[in-house]
Amino acid sequence: xxxxxxxxxxxxxxxxxxxxxxxxxxxxxxxxxxxxxxxxxxxxxxxxxxxxxxxxxxxxxxxxxxxxxxxxxxxxxxxxxxxxxxxxxxxxxxxxxxxxxxxxxxxxxxxxxxxxxxxxxxxxxxxxxxxxxxxxxxxxxxxxxxxxxxxxxxxxxxxxxxxxxxxxxxxxxxxxxxxxxxxxxxxxxxxxxxxxxxxxxxxxxxxxxxxxxxxxxxxxxxxxxxxxxxxxxxxxxxxxxxxxxxxxxxxxxxxxxxxxxxxxxxxxxxxxxxxxxxxxxxxxxxxxxxxxxxxxxxxxxxxxxxxxxxxxxxxxxxxxxxxxxxxxxxxxxxxxxxxxxxxxxxxxxxxxxxxxxxxxxxxxxxxxxxxxxxxxxxxxxxxxxxxxxxxxxxxxxxxxxxxxxxxxxxxxxxxxxxxxxxxxxxxxxxxxxxxxxxxxxxxxxxxxxxxxxxxxxxxxxxxxxxxxxxxxxxxxxxxxxxxxxxxxxxxxxxxxxxxxxxxxxxxxxxxxxxxxxxxxxxxxxxxxxxxxxxxxxxxxxxxxxxxxxxxxxxxxxxxxxxxxxxxxxxxxxxxxxxxxxxxxxxxxxxxxxxxxxxxxxxxxxxxxxxxxxxxxxxx
Ligand code: FEO
Ligand code: CA
Ligand code: CA
Ligand code: CA
Numbered sequence: 267x268x269x270x271x272x273x274x275x276x277x278x279x280x281x282x283x284x285x286x287x288x289x290x291x292x293x294x295x296x297x298x299x300x301x302x303x304x305x306x307x308x309x310x311x312x313x314x315x316x317x318x319x320x321x322x323x324x325x326x327x328x329x330x331x332x333x334x335x336x337x338x339x340x341x342x343x344x345x346x347x348x349x350x351x352x353x354x355x356x357x358x359x360x361x362x363x364x365x366x367x368x369x370x371x372x373x374x375x376x377x378x379x380x381x382x383x384x385x386x387x388x389x390x391x392x393x394x395x396x397x398x399x400x401x402x403x404x405x406x407x408x409x410x411x412x413x414x415x416x417x418x419x420x421x422x423x424x425x426x427x428x429x430x431x432x433x434x435x436x437x438x439x440x441x442x443x444x445x446x447x448x449x450x451x452x453x454x455x456x457x458x459x460x461x462x463x464x465x466x467x468x469x470x471x472x473x474x475x476x477x478x479x480x481x482x483x484x485x486x487x488x489x490x491x492x493x494x495x496x497x498x499x500x501x502x503x504x505x506x507x508x509x510x511x512x513x514x515x516x517x518x519x520x521x522x523x524x525x526x527x528x529x530x531x532x533x534x535x536x537x538x539x540x541x542x543x544x545x546x547x548x549x550x551x552x553x554x555x556x557x558x559x560x561x562x563x564x565x566x567x568x569x570x571x572x573x574x575x576x577x578x579x580x581x582x583x584x585x586x587x588x589x590x591x592x593x594x595x596x597x598x599x600x601x602x603x604x605x606x607x608x609x610x611x612x613x614x615x616x617x618x619x620x621x622x623x624x625x626x627x628x629x630x631x632x633x634x635x636x637x638x639x640x641x642x643x644x645x646x647x648x649x650x651x652x653x654x655x656x657x658x659x660x661x662x663x664x665x666x667x668x669x670x671x672x673x674x675x676x677x678x679x680x681x682x683x684x685x686x687x688x689x690x691x692x693x694x695x696x697x698x699x700x701x702x703x704x705x706x707x708x709x710x711x712x713x714x715x716x717x718x719x720x721x722x723x724x725x726x727x728x729x730x731x732x733x734x735x736x737x738x739x740x741x742x743x744x745x746x747x748x749x750x751x752x753x754x755x756x757x758x759x760x761x762x763x764x765x766x767x768x769x770x771x772x773x774x775x776x777x778x779x780x781x782x783x784x785x786x787x788x789x790x791x792x793x794x795x796x797x798x799x800x801x802x803x804x805x806x807x808x809x810x811x812x813x814x815x816x817x818x819x820x821x822x823x824x825x826x827x828x829x830x831x832x833x834x835x836x837x838x839x840x841x842x843x844x845x846x847x848x849x850x851x852x853x854x855x856x857x858x859x860x861x862x863x864x865x866x867x868x869x870x871x872x873x874x875x876x877x878x879x880x881x882x883x884x885x
Contacts, residue, residue, distance in 0.1 A: 286739060286740070286741065286742075286754045286755065286756040287756070288717070288738060288740065288756050288807055289719065289724075289736075289738060298682075298776055298777050298778050298802045298803050298804075299776045299778065299802060299884070299885060300802050300804070300810065301778070301800050301801075301802045301810055301812050301884055302884065302885045303317040303318075303319070303320070303800070303812065303814060303884065304317045304318055304812075305317070305760055305761070305762050305763055305812030305813050305814070306762050306797070306812075306813040306814065306815070306816055307761055307762045307813070308761070308762050308792070308793070308794035308813070308816075309794055309795065309816065310789075310793065310794055310795040310819050311795075311818070311819060312818055312819060312856070312857035312858075312859060312862075313818055313857075313859065314815065314816060314817055314818050314839070314859065314860075314873070315815070315816040316814070316815055316875060317814060319877060319878050319879065320875055320876070320877055320878065320883075321875070321876060321878055322837075322873040322874065322875045323427065323428060323873065323874050323876070324860045324871050324872075324873060325377075325421065325428050325430075325836075325871075325872050325873065325874045326353045326357070326377075326379070326417075326419060326430070326871060326872040327353065327860065327861070327869040327870070327871040327872075328352075328353055328354065328355050328356075328357075328413070328869040328870050328871070329341065329344065329349075329352050329353060329869065330352060330353040330430070331351065331352055331430075332351055332352060332353060332417060332419055332430065332432070332436040332437070332438065333351050333432050333436045333437070334351050334432075339352070340865075340866075341389055341390065341852075341866075341867065342390070342391070344409065345405065345409065346405065346408035346409045346411070346412045347412075349409050349412035349413050350412045350438055350440065351438065352438075353379075353417055353419070353872075354379075354381030354412075354413045354414060354415060354416075354417055354438065354440075355381050355383070355384045355385070355389070355410075355413040355414065355870055356381055356382045356383050356384065356385070356414075356840045356841055356870045357379050357380070357381060357382075357417075357824060357838035357839070357840060357870050357871070357872050358379075358380045358381070358382045358474070358475050358476060358824040358838055358840055359378075359379065359380040359474065359475065359476040359477035359485075359487065359488070359570070359824065359825070359838070360377065360378070360379050360380075360824065360825040360826075360827040360836045360837075360838050360872065361377070361378040361379075361477065361478075361479045361485045361827060362375050362376075362377055362378075362827050362828075362829055362834075362836060363375050363376040363377075363378060363479070363483060363485070363550055363551070364829075364830065365420070367483050367551045368483065370830045371830070372423075372829035372830050372831040372833060372834060373422065373423040374420075374421070374422040374423070375420075375421065375829075376418055376419065376420055376421075376435055376550045376551070377417075377418075377419045377420075377421050377836065377872070378416065378417070378418055378419075378477075378485045378548070378550050379416065379417045379419065379838065379872060380415075380416055380474040380475065380476070380477055380487055380488075381413060381414045381415055381416060381417065381474070382414065382473055382474060382475050382490065382491075382840070383414060383473055383491070383494065384410040384413050384414060384520075385841055385844055386398060386401075386402060386406070386410065387851045387852060388841075388843065388844060388851060388852050388855065388867050388868060389409075389410075389413075389852065389867070390406065390852060391852045391853050392852075392853065393851065393852065394851065399521070399522065402522040403526075404526040407522055407523055407526045407527065408526075410441075410520070410523075411440055411441035411442055411470070411523075411527075412438070412440045412441070412442070413440075414440065414441055414471075414472065414473070414474075415438060415439040415440040415441060415443065415470065415471045415474065416438070416439035416471060416474060416487055416548065416557075417436075417437075417438055417439075418435055418436060418437050418438075418439075418548075418550040419435075419436055420432070420433050420434075420435045420436055423834075426876070426880070428834075428874050434553055435550065435551075435553055437553065439471050439487075439548065439557055440470060440471075441469070441470035441471070441472055442469050442470055443469065443470055443471065443556075443557065444467060444469065444556055445467065445468050445469070445470065445471060445546065445556060445557045445558070445559055446466065446467055446556050446557070446558045446559065447465065447466050447467065447468060447541065447544075447558075447559045447561060448558050448559065448560060448561065448613075448616050449559075449560050449561035449562040449563075449615070449616040449617075449656075450561060450562055450616075450651075450652040450653055450656060451561035451565075451652070451653040451656045451657055452465065452466050452561055453465045453466055453653075454651075454653035454654075454657065456505075456537055456540050456653065456654070456657055457537060457540055457541055457653075457657070458537060459529065459535050459537055459538050459541070460535065461529065462541075468538075468541040468542075468559070469529075470542075471487055471489060471546050471557060472489055472492040472495060472542045473489055473490045473491045473492050473494065473495075473542075474487035474488060474489055474490070474546065475488050475489075475490035475491075475568070475569050475570070475588065476488055476569050476570035476571075476675070476676055476770055476824070477570060477571055478570060478571040478572045478573050478583065479573065480547070480573050480581070480611070480615075481573065481575060481581075481603055481605075481611075482603070482608050482611040482612070483549070483550075483551055483608070484547050484548060484549045484550070484612075485547070485548050485550060486545050486546065486547055486548075486560075486571040486573070486583070487545070487546040487547075487548060487557070488545055488546075488568035488569055488570050488571045488585065489542055489543050489544055489545070489546060489567075489568055490567045490568055490569060490588055491567055492514075492539070492542035492543050492567070493512050493513045493514040493515075493516075493517060493518075493539070493567075494517065494518060494519045494520050495518065495520045495523040495524070495530050496509075496514050496515055496518060496523075496524065496530050496531075496532055496538070496539045497515060497518040497521040497523070497524035497525075497530060497531060497532065498515055498524060498531045498532040498533040498534070499515050499532055499533060500515075500532045500533070500536030500537075501533075501536065502536060504648060505536050505537065505540075507661075508540070508657070508658050508661075509532065509539060511658065511660050511661055512539070512543065512566070512567070512660065513589075514532070514539045515532050515539075540565070540657050541559075543565040543566055543567065543568070544559040544560065544561055544563065544564075544565055544568070545559070545560050545563040545564075545568055545571045545583070545585065545615075546558065546559050546560070547560055547615060549612075560615040560616060561653075561656050561657075562597065562615060562616055562617065562618055562620065562656065563583060563585060563595075563597045563615065563620060564585075564595060564597075564620045564636070564656055564659035565656055565657050565658075565659050566587040566592065566593075566595075566659050566660055567587050567588050567589055567592070568585050568586070568587065568588075569585070569586045569587070569588040569674065569675045569676060569677075570584075570585060570586065570675070570676045570677060570770075571583050571584075571585045572584045572585070572676075572677050572678055572679065574679045574684075574730050575603055575730075576598070576729065576730050576731040577722075577727050577728070577729065578602065578731070579602030579603050579604075580598055580599050580600075580601070580602055580603075580618075580731055581597075581598075581599040581601075581602075581603055581614050581615070581618075582596060582597065582598050582599075582730040582731055583596065583597040583615070584596050584677040584679070584686065584688075585597070585677065586671075586674035586675060586676075586677055586688065587660065587674065588673055588674065588675050588691070589673060590672065590673050590693040590694075590695050590696070591670035591671070591672075591693070591695070591696075592660070592670065592671065592673070592674065593622050593623065593660075593663050593668045593669070593670070593671065593674070594622070594623040594668075594669075594671060594674050594677070594688055595620060595621065595622050595623070595659075595663075596620075596621045596623070596633055596730075597615070597618055597619070597620050597621070598618050598619050598621070598730075598731045599614045599615065599617065599618040600617045600618045600619075601613070601614050601617060601618075619635050619636070619637065620635070620636045620656070620659070621633035621634055621635050621636065622634050622636060622662075622663040622666060622668040623668060623669060624666075624667060624668055624669050625669040625671075625702075625703070625704040625716075625737055626703075627702055627703040627704075628703075629703065629736055629737055629738060630734060630735070630736055630737070631718060631734065631735040631736065631737045632733065632734055633732075633733055633734070633735075634663075634666045634667075634668060636655050636656075636659065636662050636663065636666070637652070637655070638651055638652040638654070638655045641665070641666060642665040642666065643655050643662050643665065643666075647665060649662065669702070669704055669705075670700075670705070671688075671690055671693075671704065671705060672690040672691070672692060672693035672696060672705050672710045672713065672714065673690055673691040673692055673693050673713070674688055674689070674690050675689045675690070675691050675768070675769045675770065675784075676688075676689045676769060676770045676771050677689070678771050678772060678773060678779075679730070680773050680777055680779070681773060681777065682773070682777035683723055683724035683725065683728075683777070684720060684722060684723035684724060684725060684726075684728030684730070685717055685718070685719055685723050685724055686717065686718035686719075686720065686723075686730075686735075687715060687716070687717055687718075687740065687771060687779065688715070688716040688717075688718065689713070689715050689768040689769060689770070689771055689781070690705075690710075690713050690714050690715065690716065690768070691713045691767045691768065691769055691784060692710050692711055692712060692713040692766075692767050692788065693705070693710045693713075694709055694710070694711060694788075695709075696708050696709065696710055697709075704716060704737065704739075706739070706742070707742065707752060711744070711751075711766070711788060711791050712742075712743040712744035712751065712753060712766040712767065712791070712792075713743045713766060713767045713768050714739060714740075714741060714742045714743055714768075715739070715740040715741045715743070715768055715781075716737055716738070716739060716740065717737065717738050717739075717740040718735045718736070718737045719735055719736040719737065719738070720732055720735050721734075721735070739754075740756060741754065741755045741756065741768075742754045742755075743764070743765055743766050743767070743768055744764065744766055744792075745764055745792070746759055746764055755809065755811060756807070756808065756809045757801075757803070757808040757809030757810055757811065758808070758809075758810055758811065759811045760811070760812065762812070762813035763799065763810075763811035763812050763813060764811065765781060765783050765797070765799050765811070765813075766783060766785055766788075766791070766792045767783045767784050767785040767786070767788065767796075768781050768782075768783055769782055769783055769784035769822065769823075769824075770782040770784075770823070770824055770825065770826065771826075772825070772826045772827060772828065774828045774832050774883065774884055775828060775830060775831070775832040775882075776802075776832065776882070776884070776885075778800060778801065778802045778884055779800075779801050779802075780798055780799065780800055780801075780814070780826050780884075781798070781799045781801065782796070782797070782798045782799075782822075782823040782824060782825065782826055782837075783796040783797060783798075783799075783822070783823060784796060784822035784823070784824075785822075785845075785846075786822070786845050786846065787845050787846035788846070789820075789845065789846050790846060794816075795816050795817050795818065795819055795821070796816075796817045796821060796822050796823050797813055797814070797815045797816045797817055797823055798813075798814045798815035798823050798826055798837065799811055799812065799813050799814060800812050800814045800884050802884075814884075815837060815875070817839055817842070818839070818842045818843065818857045818859040818860075818868070819842075819843065819847065819856050819857055820841065820842055820843045820844045820845045820846065820847045820850065820856055820857065820868075821839050821840060821841055821842040821843070821844070821845070821859070822839075822840050822841065822845070823837055823838075823839060823840075824837070824838035824839070824840050825837045825838045825872075828883065831882070832882040832883055832884070833876060833877070833880065833881065833882055833883060834874055834875070834876055834883075835874070835875040835876075835883050836872060836873070836874055836875075837872070837873045837874075837875060838870075838871075838872050838873075839859075839860075839870060839871055839872070839873060840870050841870060842857055842859040842860075842868040842869070842870065842871075843855040843856040843857040843858075843859065843867075843868040844868075852867040855867055855868050856868075859871075
């Protein structure tokens with residue numbers, strides 16, 4: 267049971283503590299290389315910034331050609347067919363998959379990139395909130411559908427410069443791509459539509475945000491805010507309740523999709539929305555292979571899907587539901603990974619158990635299984651089978667009493683020591699009467715980071731599939747010099763080293779943590795642009811936080827992804843000139859990054875960062 271006394275002790279001690287004291291470092295594996303770069307100051311302007319001695323190459327921009335003959339490209343004249351063979355919009359997740367398959371090379375590979383959503387007011391001139399509804403024709407909507415999803419892009423490095431290779435791998439996954447449904451919910455009547463009476467294939471990957479990589483060389487795309495494109499209402503009360511829990515039909519920011527393509531109209535096709543909100547596996551090494559929605563991993567607004575192997579070979583996937591007061595999940599496969607048998611690994615994510623986290627105030631964590639027939643997940647509560655539990659994952663987790671978190675986003679495990687980091691972006695809606703030890707601030711504007719400790723961590727043999735973990739707060743984001751923010755870090759932050767709204771993160775090959783931020787329209791609360799921060803611990807476990815990258819105004823920073831040699835860092839810069847900038851648009855943008863061409867709007871683009879002397883990034 268949660269210990270009320272311990273929680274009160276926690277609150278009273280945290281109120282006066284200047285910095286956080288973490289678990290003692292018990293393994294030499296956590297002694298990391300120190301940061302060797304000069305941290306950037308905070309600020310905001312039209313450009314991106316890196317420390318002295320580092321440079322960024324703009325590798326891919328929205329509209330860049332991936333395959334076929336080059337033609338004159340311009341947003342004003344592009345059609346959906348053109349968009350289908352060009353880099354998509356709002357790049358988020360980035361995976362570098364070395365070629366050949368199974369190698370650890372850092373000079374040649376497949377870049378696998380999610381395209382989360384579109385910003386029509388920056389894709390076409392003359393649009394604003396009023397005119398947009400009339401201006402979004404069927405053809406423009408088809409371009410949006412072709413601009414979201416995923417890009418597989420072969421890239422290679424020669425003489426220090428990266429370039430796109432058109433060698434047969436390059437392709438786009440869009441909102442129209444044929445995708446298989448697999449796992450326990452595939453074939454459920456609740457996934458059946460006019461176009462797919464079997465409930466086993468659907469069209470498209472919608473709003474893939476972050477994702478993950480599997481040890482067998484596939485990538486996972488996490489479908490997040492799929493509700494935005496559906497409009498209308500179902501007539502069946504059970505589906506109405508289901509759609510309401512996911513915000514489907516009520517917050518349609520793209521309602522022209524349902525006007526031009528009836529499958530997005532819930533009145534016409536009430537179960538189409540149940541075919542989105544899944545983790546989707548793609549084999550980028552096999553051109554033409556269909557993506558597969560792995561329903562065993564549940565249906566919600568998945569932020570990411572981070573894969574780690576348990577010591578017994580079972581596959582563990584951490585994934586979070588990115589909305590205020592939603593949950594942290596973990597999938598554990600039934601089968602075990604076979605290093606020398608790629609084909610046998612392709613169904614590992616179809617059979618296993620999905621768990622949701624309950625974080626007790628005494629700093630223990632319990633993983634609660636979402637199994638049909640157990641506890642409240644029965645017919646009496648409207649769950650006829652496991653498919654129902656997975657389609658309505660959120661309601662199942664509500665009934666199990668999971669812990670409501672402050673917008674959980676990326677989750678990563680440190681490969682050096684097995685500790686698990688869960689980034690919580692913010693939650694302005696949390697009130698003082700709803701605090702708990704894992705969500706200790708009301709009106710949480712700046713977000714925080716939880717660190718989970720599976721049995722065995724920090725160490726070499728870490729039981730990621732165990733029923734119980736410990737947890738602690740790694741950082742409470744915000745300005746530590748401003749007492750009212752109650753921000754705390756486990757070490758030093760300097761002038762530019764503190765951050766807000768942690769969203770994505772990654773570990774470099776040395777085991778240092780890199781945190782990317784997405785303040786959204788709230789960035790004026792700090793007054794600075796989003797970015798990327800490096801943090802490294804010394805032998806005493808004290809961290810040094812430094813700002814490494816500053817994004818152009820209105821953009822968030824996604825990826826980050828390192829090559830295995832630590833010498834290349836991919837950053838996906840999403841929606842430059844957009845967030846929190848009233849009046850900024852195609853015609854009069856707050857920045858024209860990265861082209862700074864008066865004829866072009868700002869473009870979401872992918873950067874590759876290197877050190878000018880070719881050294882390891884961060885050293
Ligand atoms: Fe797409 Fe959770 O950010
Ligand atoms: Ca995100
Ligand atoms: Ca990540
Ligand atoms: Ca975000």
